[in-house]
Amino acid sequence: MYPYNREWLIDSINIERYTIVKRNWDESKKLISSIREHLSTIDAEIASKIYTIATAGSLGRMEASPDVSDLDLILVLSDDIDPDSEIASDIYKSVWKALEPLKLQLPKSTGVFADSTSQKQLISDIGKANERYEVFGKRLLILLESQPLYQDSNYTNLIRVIVERYADSYLAPHRTNP
Numbered sequence: 001m002y003p004y005n006r007e008w009l010i011d012s013i014n015i016e017r018y019t020i021v022k023r024n025w026d027e028s029k030k031l032i033s034s035i036r037e038h039l040s041t042i043d044a045e046i047a048s049k050i051y052t053i054a055t056a057g058s059l060g061r062m063e064a065s066p067d068v069s070d071l072d073l074i075l076v077l078s079d080d081i082d083p084d085s086e087i088a089s090d091i092y093k094s095v096w097k098a099l100e101p102l103k104l105q106l107p108k109s110t111g112v113f114a115d116s117t118s119q120k121q122l123i124s125d126i127g128k129a130n131e132r133y134e135v136f137g138k139r140l141l142i143l144l145e146s147q148p149l150y151q152d153s154n155y156t157n158l159i160r161v162i163v164e165r166y167a168d169s170y171l172a173p174h175r176t177n178p
Contacts, residue, residue: 003062004032004147021063028062031102032147035071038098039150046094049087051076051119052158053095053150056141070105074138074146075116076158088116112137119158123165 008015008025015022032055039053057072058064075095081088092115096106107113112134122139125131139162148155 002147002152004029024058024063024065027066028059028064031059031064032149034102035099035104035149038102039095042094042098046091049078049081049091050095050150051078052148052152052154054142054146054148054155056113056146060141060146062147070107071099072107072113072141073149074113074142076122076154077116077118079118079120081118083116083118083121092116112141119161122158123162126162126165 008022015025035055042050053076054060054074055072056074057070059071073095075092077083077088077091081091115134117135117138121135122142125135126139143159143162146155
């Protein structure tokens with residue numbers, strides 16, 4: 001179960017003692033719930049082109065602070081859509097349009113979250129010296145500090161595919177144990 005969908009589970013730490021941590025955890029849960037609700041209103045044709053959507057940054061870490069945190073959105077499109085295409089740009093805009101009522105801060109226009117990606121793009125250049133920073137950044141943030149916002153099962157599969165791709169060159173081809 002993802003953190004956005006559960007209460008604090010670290011028994012050795014009483015979150016009630018840490019009021020700011022507790023407030024930010026609760027705020028993150030509430031905000032993720034609202035975002036998920038708004039994303040469910042995306043037009044069916046556009047939704048069919050979206051593989052998954054995740055959040056990273058403070059919201060992905062469950063430490064979003066009211067009126068301070070922006071939304072670090074990772075939009076992963078179906079592999080048949082070129083993430084650098086006009087169609088991808090239109091889908092990205094549609095996703096943000098669905099979220100407009102929440103009055104969330106948009107990401108920096110030159111940053112990692114300024115455009116979409118695809119599973120194919122996230123795994124194709126792993127280990128290459130000339131890999132694009134934006135793709136590398138999204139991939140690592142997905143692995144290290146993200147929460148699913150849309151299509152949770154695809155998000156889970158995406159993480160599995162990324163980890164398997166990293167492991168490809170390290171695991172012996174004849175190995176049968178996972």
